[in-house]
Amino acid sequence: MAEQTAHSESRPQTPAGTSPGIRTAVERARKPDSAVVRDALGVGIAVGLSGFxxxxxxxxxxLSLLQTCALSLLVFTGASQFALVGALAAGGNPLAAAAGAFFLGVRNAFYGLRLSQLLALPRFVRPLAAHWVIDETTAVALAQPTRHAARLGFTVTGLTLYVLWNLTTLGGVLGAEALGDTDAWGLDAAGPAVFLALLAPMLRTTTERAVAGLAVVLGLGFLPVLPAGVPVLMAALAAPAVLWFKGRSITRNSNRNSNIARDSDADRTKGEDR
Known part of the structure; x- marks a missing residue:
């Protein structure tokens, strides 16, 4: 009996009669640091291994060993890195390859705007933290209920992923050199496969899936007729195209609803006049 009482006192208590939604919010606000670290390590290790x-x-x-390692150390954004080396491997123009990588990396600037408010880090830390602003660190930080948990999740994810990504990048280069011709082993498909595996779980809404699907169609459609590296730039047109179409649909539905409401009011007015 004493053991049960002590155990119940050690757990977070919520007021009696509290609604389930409020109880859930209270539990989230009391998320222990160990749970944040566990989640952050899971993301960092899982994604970091793809550096191989x-x-x-x-x-x-x-690319040489030095060039490859420099990309992981200094660029540190997997999608842009894969886009760059993929375009170069296909014989694309270096400028077109760099442009495609740049456009993919622009999203991190928007992540930084959101995280700067959420984390509120000291000024002298921000330039260092900015280097770790990527998809995974942003997702882990935004999933936390408090600023303290967000800072912890961001730091653990960033540190784990940065160290492991660079170590596995080095291992991948050394392994490729030991294997010889990577095309003979089919390892040239590893990069695109990993990129798609990282992208798929992020497509949660209908709009995101539509953008991804149209980007694939544009990229593959222009692949036979445009120089290597350029189709990925054309695929970037998928986002504004889908958003434009969605805006037109919303406007059309809004106008239709307005017409229905106006007709309904007119019918009601006629009925009252009678």
Whole structure:
């Protein structure tokens, strides 16, 4: 009996009669640091291991060990890195390859605007933290209920992913050099496969899936007729195209509802006049 009482006192208590929604919010606000660290480590380790695929892909594209490691150390955004070496491997123009990588990396600037308010880090830390603003660190930070938990999740995810990504990049390059021709092993497909695997779980809404689907169609459609590296730039047109179409649909539905409401009011007025 004493053990049960002590155990019940150690758990967070919520007032009697509290609604389920409020109880859930209270539990989230009391999320322990160990749970945040566990989630952050899971993301960092799972994604960090894919650096091996990038090292293999980069080596297959003809980049040296130093160039490949420099990309992971200084760029540190997997999608842009894969886009760059993928375009170079296909024989694309370096400027077109760099442009595609740049446009993919622009999203991190928008992540930074949101995280700067959420984390509220000291000024001298922000330049260092900005280097870790990527999809995974943003997702983990935004999923936390408090600023303290967001800072902890961001830091653990960023540190784990940065260290592991760079180590596995090095391992991928060394492994590719030991294997020889990566095309003979089919490892040139590792980069795109990993990129798609990272992208798929992020497509949660109908709009996001529509953008992704149209981007695939545009990229594959222009692949036979445009120089390597340019189709990925054309695929970027998918986002504004889908948003324009969605805006037109919303406007059309709004006008239809307004017409229905106006007709209903007119019918009601006629009935009252009678």
């Amino acid at each position: 695929a990038f090292g293999v892909t980069s080596a297959g594209a003809g």
